[in-house]
Amino acid sequence: MQLPSPVQQISNFSDQHISLYLKREDLIHPEFGGNKWRKLKYNLEAFKAGNYKQLITFGGPFSNHIAATASACRHYNIPCVGVIRGSALDSQNPTLIKAKAHGMALIPVSREAYKLKMDAQEIQAIIAGYPNSYILPEGGTNALAVKGTQEITEELNNQIPDIDIILTPIGTGGTAAGIINGAKENQFVYVINSMKNIELENILSTLVKVDRMNWQIVHDYHFGGFAKSNAELIEFINAFTEDYSISLDPVYTSKMMYALRDMLETGQINSGQKIAAIHTGGIQGITAYNYMQLKYKDPLLIKTF
Numbered sequence: 001m002q003l004p005s006p007v008q009q010i011s012n013f014s015d016q017h018i019s020l021y022l023k024r025e026d027l028i029h030p031e032f033g034g035n036k037w038r039k040l041k042y043n044l045e046a047f048k049a050g051n052y053k054q055l056i057t058f059g060g061p062f063s064n065h066i067a068a069t070a071s072a073c074r075h076y077n078i079p080c081v082g083v084i085r086g087s088a089l090d091s092q093n094p095t096l097i098k099a100k101a102h103g104m105a106l107i108p109v110s111r112e113a114y115k116l117k118m119d120a121q122e123i124q125a126i127i128a129g130y131p132n133s134y135i136l137p138e139g140g141t142n143a144l145a146v147k148g149t150q151e152i153t154e155e156l157n158n159q160i161p162d163i164d165i166i167l168t169p170i171g172t173g174g175t176a177a178g179i180i181n182g183a184k185e186n187q188f189v190y191v192i193n194s195m196k197n198i199e200l201e202n203i204l205s206t207l208v209k210v211d212r213m214n215w216q217i218v219h220d221y222h223f224g225g226f227a228k229s230n231a232e233l234i235e236f237i238n239a240f241t242e243d244y245s246i247s248l249d250p251v252y253t254s255k256m257m258y259a260l261r262d263m264l265e266t267g268q269i270n271s272g273q274k275i276a277a278i279h280t281g282g283i284q285g286i287t288a289y290n291y292m293q294l295k296y297k298d299p300l301l302i303k304t305f
């Protein structure tokens with residue numbers, strides 16, 4: 001594992017005069033790096049400290065969290081179960097194939113039950129079948145996850161002093177909350193929302209423990225919603241990969257970097273700033289995206305190197 005995660009300077013990202021750094025959380029570990037490691041760290045410690053038999057968690061069929069948890073549990077020898085959204089498992093899905101290979105037991109649940117989460121009888125019945133389970137919510141977000149993600153900003157501020165602006169993507173909120181909690185008063189955190197019509201301000205407010213509003217959720221770069229993309233975004237990812245030899249996933253980090261470029265060009269972020277963007281990983285999402293694209297006749301694929 002590579003900790004602290006490296007910070008890489010990115011040159012010529014924009015015509016505006018800025019200093020840009022990418023905190024490469026994706027390099028912490030090839031399978032359970034990124035924000036996933038930060039969110040899992042204290043949860044896995046709690047598992048080991050308690051009298052648990054297995055860990056149960058939840059995710060969509062292409063979930064980065066499912067992929068990372070399966071791999072980390074394998075690494076730490078923890079039996080684990082993945083409750084997967086959707087009434088059937090696709091036997092060709094690369095994310096699920098890998099999770100299963102790591103030893104995760106996969107259980108599909110209907111979308112309706114998945115939406116109700118712990119209130120669903122279907123889910124309660126699954127949990128009842130696994131006594132003494134450590135329950136890790138969807139996306140791995142809970143108080144221990146936020147304790148872990150706070151270390152991203154603390155580490156960053158030790159590595160690069162005087163960062164003015166930090167950017168992070170958001171899904172369930174655990175990553176952004178920790179990053180905000182760990183930020184200094186004079187730093188501003190832009191949280192790039194990759195979902196449509198989601199009221200994340202309230203969710204984030206309950207997870208954020210500091211009493212200051214030096215953060216803002218930016219809603220303009222979702223590209224149609226969660227896991228949605230278009231040719232412009234895919235071309236942006238491929239160009240970024242070619243320019244910097246860094247992969248961006250199509251769900252989170254690509255939208256964050258696209259947002260940053262646009263916010264610089266449109267003056268929403270002024271030049272002269274020292275900016276850090278958090279590369280939260282999710283690289284397995286590229287394989288998942290390309291798998292889905294290959295089902296179409298004229299696929300627009302994300303290049304890997």
Ligand SMILES: Cc1ncc(COP(=O)(O)O)c(C=O)c1O
Pocket residue numbers: 034035064065139141169170171172173174175176249252253280281282283
């Ligand atoms: C690569 C990546 N970045 C960012 C996020 C968002 O993190 P959070 O769910 O903690 O908001 C996720 C998913 O959870 C992710 O997989």
